[in-house]
Amino acid sequence: MSDSIALMTEGLHKSYGRVVALRGVDLEVRQGEIFGFLGPNGAGKTTTIRCLLDLIRPDSGTLRVLGMDPQADPVGVRARTGYLPGELNLDANLRVREVLRYFSQLRGAKMDWSQVPRLAQRLDLDLETPVKNLSKGNKQKVGVVQALMPQADLLLLDEPTSGLDPLMQQQVHRMLREACAGGATVFFSSHIISEVEALAEHVAIIRDGRIVEVAEPGRLVAMTLRRLHIRFQQPVDVAPLARIEGVSLVGAADRNGMHVTVQVEGEVDRLIKALAAFPVRDLETEHPSLEEVFLAYYQTGKAAGQEDH
Amino acid sequence: MMIEYKHNLRRMRGQIIGWGVGIALYGLMMVSLYDTINRIEGLQQLIDSYPPEFMAFFGGMTDLSSPQGYLDTYFFSYMTLIIGIFVVGAGGGLLAADEERGILDLVLAHPLSRAGLFAGRFLSMVTAIVLVLLLGWLSWAVPGGSTTLGLSWLQYLRPFLPLLAQLLVFGCLALFLSMVLPASRIAGMLSGALLFANFLLLGLAKLNDKLEPVVKLTPMYYYEGGKAINQINWGWSAGLLLAALALTVGAWVLFKGRDIRVAGERSWRIPGLRGRSERSARADRQAG
Known part of the structure; x- marks a missing residue:
């Protein structure tokens, strides 16, 4: 695999019992680009992303993330990856600051905490609020902050603007562009064509567990x-x-x-x-x-x- | 691993304090009542008059005038059952509860191996049980010197060790079952039911010799209770700890190889037992 490839999947298959989620997904994402992963609900976006982090294991196929095999070296992959799950759930008994502190501690000494207040401020997120009092949108902001705070080489974001109001969506888009300008690769999923069109440099369209098209975002206008x-x-x-x-x-x-x-x-x-x-x-x-x-x-x-x- | 250990222990602090203080208050009450109870005339005769079917469930020691009998009857004979409720809840929910809530998904997306997560959480559970028992032990050992119980701190400590081994078996059983069964609550409930059934069976076996071979196959048969004040049967405790270890290894093997579930997802379903919340969650997902 070339050094310039941040993420690669080849013939990725995954089934949950009798339900086939992925039917041979082939993807290639270059380092330093913003790559959109577009597909309707249930198309296989989340399953693909979770395979990349070794949260679930594919039935067959090859995976490479930043040159590493996630199954052979999951900790190595995760150390260089920021992840935002599609359905974000946090410990309701903690405050936002405690949640983020815990995640930063899991990242070890490399984590620069000074990033956190800055990111939170940009998203208008109060760090002292208990998680149980957060609205869906504010919870999503916590997810965005925890994904961006380690300044990871790769960002795997499953519907990053879900639940956010349009102004905050724009803010998140700006932050992702900045991360990309700083050298990070951004791989994000969405089911909103306009979002992918606005943000991504390349787009893969997944439907029924198959990549049906990899295109420039300009092609999406026709769709x-x-x-x-x-x-x-x-x-x-x-x-x-x-x-x-x-x-x-x-x-x-x-x-x-x-x-x-x-x-x-x-x-x-x-x-x-x-x-x-x-x-x-x-x-x-x-x-x-x-x-x-x-x-x-x-x-x-x-x-x-x-x-x- | 240590970060996860500390984090999970902190999350359990409410339960540790709640259970520990509760057990300690009960212990304090019983230790302070020892002299009073011993002075009650005719109490021993009253106890002797109880039907054996009743006394069988209180450790079978009916000599309340001895410290061993007192501790066994009023504390150790049913502490497995009482603290066991906390332990099976902690074991069943150790990993599976967070997995069902979708929390584990994000935790494991950080540079933390599954082994580190499992070990950190398991050790935090063991520490939580030890802390609850420690508070229980202190409640007997500290004020014990001012009573006529006349036991040393070590003698008070001894019966807590087989109790710990016993609790670990049921905690690890709940952990193992949470990796096998579709939901952490089912694992906790089943472990709790097995714990209670074992307690009943042990009592019944004291009344019916025919149950002896069956009860020998259960962990509680190898629990000494207050009898351990003078001497621990190390073989029994080691056997229980080995059983706990085997269940932990089994749970680890299953956890290592499994797909981490997302919120609302179950590993498999019992036909016909699909709950309302699951149906509505499914409907929500379809609508979304």
């Missing part, structure tokens, strides 16, 4: 699927909207053409320009689930079409 609920001030003929490329009507216009729902694949620009000619009262955007996006994307054969480009 963007939105539903727009449009309310008009007066009845209109919505037929011209349906003729716009990538736009389809969802059901028929109701209330005498006063309200319509359209589905937009890809960029929304053409629709917005067309709507300028309509007496729009209100516009609501809805992001369908990633599974719906994948169904729309892969069932229409666009993936194959784009491969040819």
